[in-house]
Amino acid sequence: MTTFLIKWTVKEHETGLLREFLRTHKKISKSALVDIKFAGGELLVNGELSTVRKAVLPGDEISVRFPPEEISSSMTPLPMKLDIIFEDNHLLIVNKPAGMPTIPSRYQTNGSLAQGVLFYYEENEIQSTFHAINRLDKDTSGLVMIAKHRFAHSLFSMQQRSKEIKRTYLAGLRGKFNEEKGTVSAHIARNPESMIERMVSDHGQVAVTHFQVLKELGDNSLVALQLETGRTHQIRVHMSHIGHPLLGDDLYGGPVDLIGRQALHSWKVSFYHPFEEKEMQLNAPLPEDLNRLFGQVEA
Template sequence: MKSFQLNWVIDAYDSGKLVVNFLKEKQLSKRALTDIKFHGGDIRINDEHVTVRYKLKEHDLLTVIFPEEDRGASLEGDPYVPYSIVYEDDHCLVINKPANVPSIPSRDHPSGTLANGLIYYYEQKNIPSTIHIVNRLDKDTSGLMLVAKHRFAHSLFSTQQKKKQIHRSYEAIVHGAVRLSEGTISKRIGRKSDSIIERVVTEDGQEAITHYNVLSTSKELSHIKLVLDTGRTHQIRVHMASIGHPLCGDSLYGGRMDHIQRQALHSSELTFFHPILLKELSFSLPLPNDMKSML
């Protein structure tokens, strides 16, 4: 397998800098440099090995070769996991995840997850990496997911995520006619005391903020768009239930199963600045058929 690598042609501005300082400016962490040094990576100038104390010259070709990543013996490839690739480059994937597919293995779902499907894809394409999911979706939530292809990209995306620079929006179908055409729900969310899964609105929980717009409504159902300021577990599901409009199909939080057999929630839009290609990318997906038929 060919390891991931990054290349820079040094210009006059960066001439004279030490490699270690140049790479620090490119957001390579001290840990990443240690991994490169001790776990099979390399740093090269004009295809010759150098140390991080090398002083850069104008027109040098600096190449950083990242070590192969350990996938773990328990993560096996599965060719039968359904998903589709919306976008791909050397550093990331944007995935359309269908409902009823868990993102990663767990005690309840040790196999058949998106991670298992992607590992199989990596094996077929000789991609020397493990799975780095940037925005995880619940098993029954469909739509767009961002996956980094190597540790360095994952680190950059994680930093963006902490700074709220990765923008996502969702569409949901909820019970009842939502009275206001738009609104913000700011209620703290924490784990329910007698459950490892269920979350509740609680004063001692973590801050959670959800903005919503009503796209269409009837006496029985409302189609809404949601944007999150925070990313708490089950945030949309808990917040909508807390204002009396649980998601259709979400039996855990009071939704009925008569219209749909899973929570009617879809990750419909994703926008981010690609930290390596240095350009903004934006993606959107229509509602899947099971939600579309409800409208």
């Protein structure tokens, strides 16, 4: 099985104890360093095993081998075809089809993206469990970012919290808009009368959605959306709130005659790749059902 090995060369401003190099400059957590020490990992300086107390100098090569990860016993790997948009040693980005949950639930224990990824890991001898950086509702299609080891998950999760990962969604909405673009700012809370449904409420959490109309087709619109916040059902609740529910979204008042699921697709993602040290942008083309309604859309 493959364990993850990462190498860095110490720069002028990064000299000092190995502990500070790893904690301050490379953002490895204290708990991760403990795991490396006691759970089968290695720290090497210029190829020699070292402790975190070793002093490092400019030009030194630092290698960190992370311990193998335990596969979650609660998920059975399942063979499935994955639409992989991007993959390297640290990150896997998959175009999830509609109808597939990201992780198993009490309502659907099999057929999740997580189980397909675990099978893919088994087939390719990747010793890791499923680390989702973002999740999509079962009936939402599009890009899901998956970290291939705990350290990558930690770094991308920090970007997620600081809103450095930017996602653009495409939604098929009922009706025509009076303005080409705008912002919906309305608090979202649980609907006390439902286990699933959310609602706009002054007592809810802050939620902000930006929208831009891309196409109109008859009485419907194809709209690009970006979120400042990540509340459950945020797009569905906000669009219904302004009178433009998603096509196929009967939970929030959308018509169901044109498409058999909520017309929502995670279209683009942009982020800084901390291991490649570069900005990246990727996109997943419209799936067949949305393409039939609105035609091709330029990325």
